[in-house]
Amino acid sequence: MNRLRQEDSSLYLYLKDIVLSDFIEKQEWVPLTYNEALTIGTTRVYEIDDYFDPSPKTRGRGFVYFDDLTNECLVNTTTYSGTAEQSNRIKVYTASGTEISDLSYVIDYVDCRVITDQVGVVPSYIDYHWYYISVLDEWGAVKTTPPPAVVIDLNSSVKTGFQLGHGIKSIRKCILHVFGSDPAERNDIVELLHNGLYLRSCPLYTFDKGVVLDSDGLFNGRKGNMDKSEVLFDRTTVSGVSRMQFENIESRNIRMPDTMNRGITDVMLSSINAYRATVTFDIITYSE
Amino acid sequence: MGFTNEAEAVRSITRDTRLFVTDILQELLAEGKSVYVEAYTELLSEVEIPERSLSDPFLYLELFTSKIEQYPFISVEGSTMSVSGPTVDLFDWSGMPPIYLAVVGLVGIYYELPETLFSDLLNRGTLPREVTAIIEEFMLDTSEVIGTNLFLVPEKEALLINTQLSSDNKLVIFPFSDNSGIDIFTEGNTRLKSIINSDKVTGLLKSKLERYST
Numbered sequence: 001m002n003r004l005r006q007e008d009s010s011l012y013l014y015l016k017d018i019v020l021s022d023f024i025e026k027q028e029w030v031p032l033t034y035n036e037a038l039t040i041g042t043t044r045v046y047e048i049d050d051y052f053d054p055s056p057k058t059r060g061r062g063f064v065y066f067d068d069l070t071n072e073c074l075v076n077t078t079t080y081s082g083t084a085e086q087s088n089r090i091k092v093y094t095a096s097g098t099e100i101s102d103l104s105y106v107i108d109y110v111d112c113r114v115i116t117d118q119v120g121v122v123p124s125y126i127d128y129h130w131y132y133i134s135v136l137d138e139w140g141a142v143k144t145t146p147p148p149a150v151v152i153d154l155n156s157s158v159k160t161g162f163q164l165g166h167g168i169k170s171i172r173k174c175i176l177h178v179f180g181s182d183p184a185e186r187n188d189i190v191e192l193l194h195n196g197l198y199l200r201s202c203p204l205y206t207f208d209k210g211v212v213l214d215s216d217g218l219f220n221g222r223k224g225n226m227d228k229s230e231v232l233f234d235r236t237t238v239s240g241v242s243r244m245q246f247e248n249i250e251s252r253n254i255r256m257p258d259t260m261n262r263g264i265t266d267v268m269l270s271s272i273n274a275y276r277a278t279v280t281f282d283i284i285t286y287s288e
Numbered sequence: 289m290g291f292t293n294e295a296e297a298v299r300s301i302t303r304d305t306r307l308f309v310t311d312i313l314q315e316l317l318a319e320g321k322s323v324y325v326e327a328y329t330e331l332l333s334e335v336e337i338p339e340r341s342l343s344d345p346f347l348y349l350e351l352f353t354s355k356i357e358q359y360p361f362i363s364v365e366g367s368t369m370s371v372s373g374p375t376v377d378l379f380d381w382s383g384m385p386p387i388y389l390a391v392v393g394l395v396g397i398y399y400e401l402p403e404t405l406f407s408d409l410l411n412r413g414t415l416p417r418e419v420t421a422i423i424e425e426f427m428l429d430t431s432e433v434i435g436t437n438l439f440l441v442p443e444k445e446a447l448l449i450n451t452q453l454s455s456d457n458k459l460v461i462f463p464f465s466d467n468s469g470i471d472i473f474t475e476g477n478t479r480l481k482s483i484i485n486s487d488k489v490t491g492l493l494k495s496k497l498e499r500y501s502t
Binding site for chain 1: 377385388389392393394395396426427428429466467468469
């Protein structure tokens with residue numbers, strides 16, 4: 001993985017799991033439906049219905065895959081080897097209300113599914129935490145997801161020296177495009193983002209073992225391994241490079257032409273454009 | 289009386305100094321302003337514009353140029369004069385909303401429907417009511433430049449309207465659909481900053497001082 005992608009993915013994690021953690025929502029006792037079409041052999045798939053708006057299944061959302069990270073060490077050390085998959089964000093129950101052990105199933109965090117091949121295990125209800133704000137890494141994806149959403153746009157970079165001899169100071173320009181469901185929600189998100197960046201920094205991870213989730217939505221490394229404690233998300237940082245520091249943070253609302261702002265009923269189809277803002281900032285890193 | 293004369297003298301010197309500096313800045317800004325217009329044409333010409341589009345940036349170039357000319361680059365507060373370039377929020381976008389949308393970005397695919405054609409369609413009475421309601425949601429005030437307002441119609445409704453139009457009259461795509469925003473000011477503002485900080489300013493100040501002192 002090259003530096004730009006490492007920075008992009010590290011920022012994505014920081015925003016989604018730390019800065020926007022206030023917008024993690026919880027749903028309880030939600031029915032699970034058996035999806036026969038996705039079932040292969042003895043591996044059965046159960047999923048939640050789409051009756052929430054926005055749906056947790058929409059792009060950039062999904063189930064929460066880590067436990068609360070407050071006070072968690074977010075960088076690997078000699079005594080810390082990474083972050084474990086969540087253990088208290090999702091609970092799965094039988095029809096009679098008995099909790100099913102998480103050794104009996106795996107979670108597809110992207111498509112919000114419970115997958116099991118255990119005979120006699122029938123998941124029927126689920127309690128889950130989910131990301132209310134969609135965090136996306138490309139502008140084109142935002143039209144397929146309902147607000148609120150945040151799009152990360154790393155768009156240009158400048159590199160200069162910072163000391164005698166070798167050493168590079170890299171300045172990456174970043175824009176966060178914010179799409180709210182209404183003005184109050186947009187303002188809340190912008191304020192949260194601004195506060196989460198001002199005078200802050202985040203680790204730059206190597207992602208040598210991949211990002212948190214595999215392409216199939218499972219926690220990285222969990223395919224074929226039913227024991228959560230054996231797979232951790234690796235938080236090794238890039239050697240010889242500083243943390244990513246955030247500077248020159250500016251936020252502003254984007255005013256749409258007047259006819260688009262006549263009221264929520266009038267802007268239903270264009271609502272993704274109606275309540276927007278941007279947060280711009282520089283990401284500074286120093287490398288030896 | 290002596291005090292009044294001194295005060296007047298100070299006011300006179302301040303006024304002269306301000307005129308003197310403004311004079312220099314105006315000369316420098318003439319060069320800077322052309323950079324904004326160049327950036328406008330360069331950046332927006334990179335976008336593919338459909339043949340009959342009423343959002344073609346070149347239609348709005350004259351208006352943009354005149355607004356750059358009128359932009360208050362120099363501001364005076366007390367004894368401080370400052371120079372600052374336009375920003376998306378401070379620039380006057382009236383009359384050119386398609387360009388504003390190009391700059392701030394727009395999610396989704398939209399088609400252009402001139403108000404005159406919309407009136408014709410309404411008179412025919414063939415558009416379902418829910419479609420006309422959706423069309424009316426997104427109107428751009430473009431009458432100053434193209435002589436009619438422009439509705440931006442979502443793709444689904446546009447395709448429906450196109451079934452009722454002849455092939456040479458079909459709605460064309462809004463060229464700045466689904467774009468994350470085109471920055472047309474940064475280049476000009478960077479250039480302006482470098483002009484203000486350049487040796488040229490010192491040279492101009494010297495030559496003007498000589499002219500004023502003779």
